[in-house]
Amino acid sequence: MKATIDNRTLLLIIPALLAVAWGAAGATTQETLGPDAAKVQIVLSSGIEDKKPILRADVSMDGKPLKDVKVQFAVKRTFGELVLGNDQTLDDGSAAVAFPDDLPGGPGGELGIVARVVEPERYKGAAGQATLTGGLAVTPVDQPAFPRALWAPHAPLPLVFTIVILLAGVWSAYVFCVIQIIRIRKGDRK
Amino acid sequence: MASQHGGQKAGAGNPQAMSAAVAASRAVEADILSTLGPMSRGQKTCALILGAVCGWGLCAYIHQLRIGLSATAMTDYFSWGVYIINFVFFIGISHAGTLVSAILRVTGAEWRRPITRMAEGITVMALMIGGPMVIVDMGRPDRIWHVLVYGRLSSPILWDLCSVTTYLTGSLIYLYLPMIPDMAILRDHPGYLAPWRRSLYRRLSLGWTGTTDQWKRLHAAIGVMALVIIPVAISVHTVVSWIFSMTLRPGWHSTIFGPYFVVGAIFSGIAALLTAMTVFVTIFPVLHKYITLDHFKKLASLLLAVNLIYIYFTVSEYLTMGYMSESPDRKLMDALFSGPYATQFWLMAIFGLFIPALMLALPVTRTMRGILVASLLINVGMWLKRYVIVVPTLNSPFMPVLNLVHPGQPIHYVPTWVEWSITAGAFAGFCLLYLLFSKVFPIVSMWEVEEDAPAAHAAPAAGSVAGAANLAREALP
Numbered sequence: 001m002k003a004t005i006d007n008r009t010l011l012l013i014i015p016a017l018l019a020v021a022w023g024a025a026g027a028t029t030q031e032t033l034g035p036d037a038a039k040v041q042i043v044l045s046s047g048i049e050d051k052k053p054i055l056r057a058d059v060s061m062d063g064k065p066l067k068d069v070k071v072q073f074a075v076k077r078t079f080g081e082l083v084l085g086n087d088q089t090l091d092d093g094s095a096a097v098a099f100p101d102d103l104p105g106g107p108g109g110e111l112g113i114v115a116r117v118v119e120p121e122r123y124k125g126a127a128g129q130a131t132l133t134g135g136l137a138v139t140p141v142d143q144p145a146f147p148r149a150l151w152a153p154h155a156p157l158p159l160v161f162t163i164v165i166l167l168a169g170v171w172s173a174y175v176f177c178v179i180q181i182i183r184i185r186k187g188d189r190k
Numbered sequence: 191m192a193s194q195h196g197g198q199k200a201g202a203g204n205p206q207a208m209s210a211a212v213a214a215s216r217a218v219e220a221d222i223l224s225t226l227g228p229m230s231r232g233q234k235t236c237a238l239i240l241g242a243v244c245g246w247g248l249c250a251y252i253h254q255l256r257i258g259l260s261a262t263a264m265t266d267y268f269s270w271g272v273y274i275i276n277f278v279f280f281i282g283i284s285h286a287g288t289l290v291s292a293i294l295r296v297t298g299a300e301w302r303r304p305i306t307r308m309a310e311g312i313t314v315m316a317l318m319i320g321g322p323m324v325i326v327d328m329g330r331p332d333r334i335w336h337v338l339v340y341g342r343l344s345s346p347i348l349w350d351l352c353s354v355t356t357y358l359t360g361s362l363i364y365l366y367l368p369m370i371p372d373m374a375i376l377r378d379h380p381g382y383l384a385p386w387r388r389s390l391y392r393r394l395s396l397g398w399t400g401t402t403d404q405w406k407r408l409h410a411a412i413g414v415m416a417l418v419i420i421p422v423a424i425s426v427h428t429v430v431s432w433i434f435s436m437t438l439r440p441g442w443h444s445t446i447f448g449p450y451f452v453v454g455a456i457f458s459g460i461a462a463l464l465t466a467m468t469v470f471v472t473i474f475p476v477l478h479k480y481i482t483l484d485h486f487k488k489l490a491s492l493l494l495a496v497n498l499i500y501i502y503f504t505v506s507e508y509l510t511m512g513y514m515s516e517s518p519d520r521k522l523m524d525a526l527f528s529g530p531y532a533t534q535f536w537l538m539a540i541f542g543l544f545i546p547a548l549m550l551a552l553p554v555t556r557t558m559r560g561i562l563v564a565s566l567l568i569n570v571g572m573w574l575k576r577y578v579i580v581v582p583t584l585n586s587p588f589m590p591v592l593n594l595v596h597p598g599q600p601i602h603y604v605p606t607w608v609e610w611s612i613t614a615g616a617f618a619g620f621c622l623l624y625l626l627f628s629k630v631f632p633i634v635s636m637w638e639v640e641e642d643a644p645a646a647h648a649a650p651a652a653g654s655v656a657g658a659a660n661l662a663r664e665a666l667p
Contacts, residue, residue, distance in 0.1 A: 017252060155344035163343060163352075166425075170356055173418040177363050180411035184370065184404050185396040 033125035034117075036061065042071070042115050042128025046099055053099035053134060055084065057115040058092075061123075065093025070119040073097045076112035076129075086118065105135025215640045218480075219375055222632045222639070225474045226376075229629060233473070240622040247615010250608045251326065259329040261608040267591065268584050268603040272613050273327035275576040278451075279458070280320025280620070281354070281430055282572060286459035287313030287361060288423035290489070292416045301488055303638040304480040308470065309463050310365040311627050316462075317358040319620045324350075326612060346432045353426045360422050364415045366394075370408060371637040374398035387630070427455040434579065440518040441511070441583040450503045454572060457496045461568035464489055466624070468562045470633055480634055483558055490561045494550040497568070501543050522586040530602075531582045534574050542571010 043058045055073050059066045069089045074081040085097035095115075105111045111134060116127040146152035150159070229237065254261040264271045290309035294302035325331050341348040373395035377388070398404060431451035434442040444450075464486065471477045508526075511519045526535045546564040549555040555564070581603050593599050605613075627633075 018255065150344045152344075153342060155342065160343055163349070167352060167356065170360070170418055170422055173414050174359060174363060177367065177411040177415055180407040181367075181370075181396065184398065184407050187397075187401060187403050187407075 034120075034122045036122050037117065037124060037126040040066070040117060040123050040126035042117070042126065044113055044115055044128055044130040044132065046132045046134050049096065053101060054096045055099045055113060055115075055132070056094055056096045057089075057128065058094050059089050059117065059123075059126075060093050065089070065091070066123070067091050067093060068120075069093075069095070069117055069123060071095040072116050072118050074114045074116070075103060075135075076114060081114060099134050101134070101136075103135040104138045105133070107137060107139050109133045109135045109137040111135040218640050219636055221476045221479060222634050222636050223376070223379065223381075224476055225633060226629060226631075233625070233629075237622060237625055240618040240625065243618035244615050244622055247612050247618065250611035250615065254326075254329070254608050254612070255331070261606060263603055263606050263609065265601070265603075267587065267601050268581070270327065270580050270584060271603060272577075272605045272609045273323050275573065275580050276613055276616055277320050277323035277327070278430055278576045278579075279573050280316045280323065280616075281427060282451075282455035282458040282576075283462040283569075284313045284316035284320065284357070284361070284459065285423055285427065285452075285455040286316075286463040287311075287364070288419055289456050289459055289492075290463055291364070292419045292423075295412075295416045296420070300642055301485060303642045304477075304634050305463065305467060305485060305489075306368065306638065307365075307631075307633055307635045308466050309459075310361065310368075311624060311633070312459070312462055312466060313361045314358070314365050315620050315623045315627065317354065317361060318623065319616050321354050321358060323616065346429060346436055349429045350426075350433060353422070353429045357419075357422050357426045360415065360419050364412075364419050367408065367412050367415060368635055368638065369394065369631060370396060370398050371400065372632050372635060374400070375636055376632070390630070423455075424452050427451045439583050439588070440516075440522045440586050441579070444507060444511075446503060446507060450500075450507065453496060453499050453503060454575065457493070457500050458569060458572040460489055460493045460496060461565040461572070464493065464561055464565040465569065468558065468565075470628065474633075477634060480639055486558050486561050487556060490550050490556060490564070493561075493565070493568070494547060497543065497547045497550065501547065504539070504543065518586055518588055522582055525582050525586060526578065530585075531578060535578050538571045538574040538578055541567050542574060543568075546571070 039061050041060050043060075045056050045058075047054055047056055057071050057073065059069050059071060067089050070086055071089060072086050073084040075084060076082075082103075084100065087095035087097050089095045103111055110131050112129065113132050114127060114129045117123045117125065146154070148154045148156045150156065262271060287310040290302055291306040291313075295306070325334055328334065337348065337351055341351070373391050376383070376391040377395045377398075379391075383391070428448040428451065431447040435444050435447035437443065467481055467486065467489075471481050508523065512523050525531050546567050549560050549564040549567075554560075585601060585603065591601050593601055
């Protein structure tokens with residue numbers, strides 16, 4: 001039996017090796033959860049306390065409130081989460097932090113709020129999230145924020161035209177050569 | 191055989207001259223086809239070693255994919271390392287094909303004929319290895335998609351992607367076009383050929399029979415490509431230089447970087463071609479008939495001219511930088527001339543520029559061996575030059591360095607085993623691809639050499655430079 005690897009097998013082996021390597025790399029970056037974290041439920045709500053807006057998280061497991069659990073509140077931003085504060089749950093399983101009134105939100109002031117258990121280790125990583133109103137209403141502006149410029153997301157039109165014309169010229173020459181190749185082939189069949 | 195058809199038409203002109211031309215064509219074909227025979231023991235050993243190094247490089251790359259760029263010595267300060275040095279180096283030697291084949295073809299230098307295929311081969315292989323180096327440097331290969339989707343047209347990175355892709359496509363077409371008649375010769379070869387070879391040559395020859403129409407179209411396509419590939423090649427290395435020079439960093443922000451890089455690329459390209467020529471005439475002594483000392487000397491003269499221009503650019507670059515003596519430039523020049531990078535800089539300057547220039551200029555060292563030594567020194571020197579361009583500048587940022595790992599200590603870039611392994615794999619891959627190419631395809635263009643053969647010139651019936659060999663092809667069964 002010949003111990004050789006043909007091209008087709010190689011084409012299968014290489015992506016498989018890459019996939020295994022990728023999977024192994026991904027497995028090492030997963031966050032570890034506490035043993036009971038999956039059973040914990042966190043319900044988020046907003047309210048007023050002492051005339052000030054607050055964010056409230058009710059932490060429970062199997063329908064029973066969990067006390068002395070440290071909860072971290074955060075708001076989702078474009079590139080990550082902005083931590084708003086931490087609080088320990090009371091006997092009724094509730095924890096609360098002040099709800100800032102100057103965070104830019106969606107068109108209706110919507111904010112993506114996340115509450116995550118930090119301590120104890122048993123429940124660590126359990127999280128709940130909700131979209132709550134209370135942020136500043138920000139309406140997206142349709143017009144581009146920047147003019148066309150070299151430093152801006154959109155290149156100046158003269159540069160665009162130059163690049164397009166140059167590339168079109170070169171690729172047209174390639175197309176011409178490919179047409180010649182096709183005609184050389186067809187010439188044989190006449 | 192495509193060129194053997196000439197025997198039927200030979201009687202139309204001068205029969206004696208025509209038969210001499212056909213005999214000369216057959217001799218050329220026999221010589222060059224002998225290089226396609228089975229690999230010798232030494233060649234097999236060489237291929238195995240190169241394959242093993244390549245495999246080791248691939249393993250190192252998989253390791254890098256698995257744990258990320260932390261496997262390299264690159265940091266937030268040294269965002270580029272040996273991968274980008276290799277990229278610039280390989281793009282540089284890819285200019286061999288452009289200069290020797292395209293420029294000499296356009297200018298009508300007939301002596302280029304036996305070496306054009308080698309030069310075009312270097313271009314394609316170097317681009318196939320050098321281009322992906324950028325993806326290796328990115329760390330996440332899937333993010334090349336992001337460059338395509340989110341890339342900004344005003345970014346030299348996107349220009350680079352466009353120009354390298356365009357250059358590789360053009361080089362493949364330019365390599366293939368002059369191979370069509372040779373593929374037909376191989377297709378019709380009466381001796382034994384493995385079935386896969388026969389099938390490959392049949393497909394690549396496109397049913398070539400050497401009709402006047404086919405020759406006309408082939409010459410038109412080669413002519414267009416020879417003209418187009420020159421500005422494309424120049425644009426590629428200019429754009430590579432712009433990636434550096436459009437960054438506000440000491441040592442990079444220079445207006446002469448475009449031509450400086452292009453001359454450097456042609457410089458290393460000719461040196462790479464001379465090295466390849468020496469290797470091939472050593473492996474296949476029969477090629478001595480076609481690649482003579484005269485070819486080496488002519489290319490050595492070109493190399494010397496480009497060498498002197500490159501020295502001029504280098505002196506001009508550092509003199510203006512040193513004359514202004516702005517503090518970041520001063521710091522960079524101190525690092526290069528007498529600091530941590532002095533060894534690399536002076537090795538590059540002395541052994542990569544000045545000694546080769548002397549060797550190429552002095553008659554006593556203008557021998558095949560002397561030219562080979564000068565070419566090898568230039569290749570190593572040009573790799574070091576790219577190191578000297580990339581690393582010391584990254585070590586001299588405008589903002590103060592904040593070394594969090596060793597507070598207060600200067601920062602260094604010492605490539606890891608992963609980077610060296612991938613680099614070794616890339617060089618081995620280039621050599622292996624080139625070796626395999628030379629065993630599957632004729633490394634010397636048969637029909638171009640036949641056209642230039644003395645017997646072809648002697649055939650009055652042909653009435654052109656192409657001579658009887660050309661006339662011979664026009665005959666159809």
